Amino acid sequence: MIPLGHYLFVSAVLFAIGTAGVFLRRNLITILLSVEIMLNAVNLSFVAFGRQLGTVDGQIIVFFVMTVAAAEAAVGLAIVIALFRHRESLNPDAFTSLKW
């Protein structure tokens, strides 16, 4: 049996990796991927806590996170495509003006 703390540690490391990705990368697609890593890190801790407490609530919240992640990916990627059409770049630093 693996202690709960180990799952939480894996989750924490994944979350930190995701955060670092959002801060450090300069590609909109990689930034969105980093957000997905963070969401998955949280999912892992939800499932682990749910298992620990013997309820299914943790798993159900994971479903909601997944649907929200799907919506986020769809809208986020649509924005990325729209931005790329204007500037031919995926670097967030290229989009500094509020209007063009």
Added chain:
Amino acid sequence: MIVVDFVVEDMDLRLLVQLGVIAFTFLMLINASALLVYAERKVMGFMQQRYGPYRVGPHGLLQPLADILKLLMKEELTPKGADRWLFTLAPILAVTAAFAAFATVPFGAETTLFGLLDEPVKLGVADINVGVLVVFALTSMGVYGIVLAGWSSNSKYSLLGGLRSSAQMISYELSYATALSAVILLAESLSLRVTVDAQAGYWFGVIPRWYVFLQPVGFLIYMTAAIAETNRAPFDFPEAEQELVAGYNTEYSSVRFALFPQAEYINMTTAAAVATDLYLGGWHGPFLPVEYGWIWFLVKVGAILFVYIWVRWTVPRYRYDQLMQFGWKWLFPASVINLIATAALVLSLNA
């Protein structure tokens, strides 16, 4: 001490039998892809009023072997500017996903192999309680092989094929999953074995209790979506010869090329086997005792595969925008309505 030894020996035997079933399934899938190549060319020949392959072996039966030998002896080419890693990985991914997807498909009731074994074994590699979903998940992994092949080839035809494939598979996966959900509602289980066993017996003593009679629309939707999922004509846009040379596998040669058609034929077999399990009562059928049910299973899978080939050589290819329109505006709403109707039926029957 003796008891412990006995138990361990027993475990070993079970493991051995299970490994045997796995090896058998693997070999049968390889054979199925070879046989389908032959069947496809032969059926196509007859539909076009000619003989098809006839020279290699009696009635051309050894043609698949000759094809494989020919492909093995070809030179393996990697185009300039291609992404080497992904170019090699793509066919491996495609064929691995195809083989893995069959793992949770049961193909027969418990059998003792004509009395050879003391304990009956279940025919099927793995029996999991979320079997249908596992098949679905692993089939949807197959798209990566095609998409990566298209992208890594560094060729515009391949890239277009890969793009088309990803859009097409995402669109048709929805209808596919919704059609499956209706059957899951009826069977009240996600296990394929339970679903099959729920279809044993007859209504009024004549009509077999197969779900195809309760789900005629669902069955048609499933078959259409499965053809699109396996990239077969009339939905073979990723490799449309007249438009894209050969689509995603334009730049492939030798063994790496051979893996793509193999993955396609294995995916076809899986789709047919799942359709048999979900809609056509699996190994249940008249005249044969249930231990010999695998004969029924093979007959049904063969019939569905024949329909696949028949459709391919009869129906012309759609246009790409027609494919999208058909998928989103007709097939998906139809499957949703089918699902709601099924849910209402199940509720009213249980109430």
Added chain:
Amino acid sequence: MPETLVFYLLSAIAIGASALVIGQRNPMYSVLLLIASFGALAGLYIQLQAPFVAVAQIIIYAGAIMVLFLFVVMLLNAPQEDAAEWDRTHPLRRPTISRFGGLLAALLVVQLAWALLSARGVEAPVGAGAVADTGSVRALGRVLFSEYVFAFEATSVLILVAMLGAVVLARREGES
């Protein structure tokens, strides 16, 4: 202990692949490595007696969301991340903003590790005291469609809105 071994293997794959996702420039490889990471996480869910979540993870994340990412990367023809002019300079001499980001991430690791170390009860083996069958799809469905039914319906509205938003955003200007 094969169970422990599998846990460490899957965790190593998940963490290693995620680190590589943000560690290199080609978005195509990033997407593929993230799929590997999701596969490992699905394995962890199976270990946690949540097979349905594991399969949903593969179907929704790896099978749908990542295909969408892949589609966009291919559609935009995978522009590699432009190297900034200060990329080859020493990490400590880079512009403040990047140092700040790395610092924040490091701080987060320290904070989370501290929280984990100071928490009590995390040494208990997971699932030791669990009585209810959390792995059954039936139990999951019952709770989802009774207690959480409002959230479920709200999510469906969210998805509808997101779908419309995506269509509007991705449409070329001038098209009707």
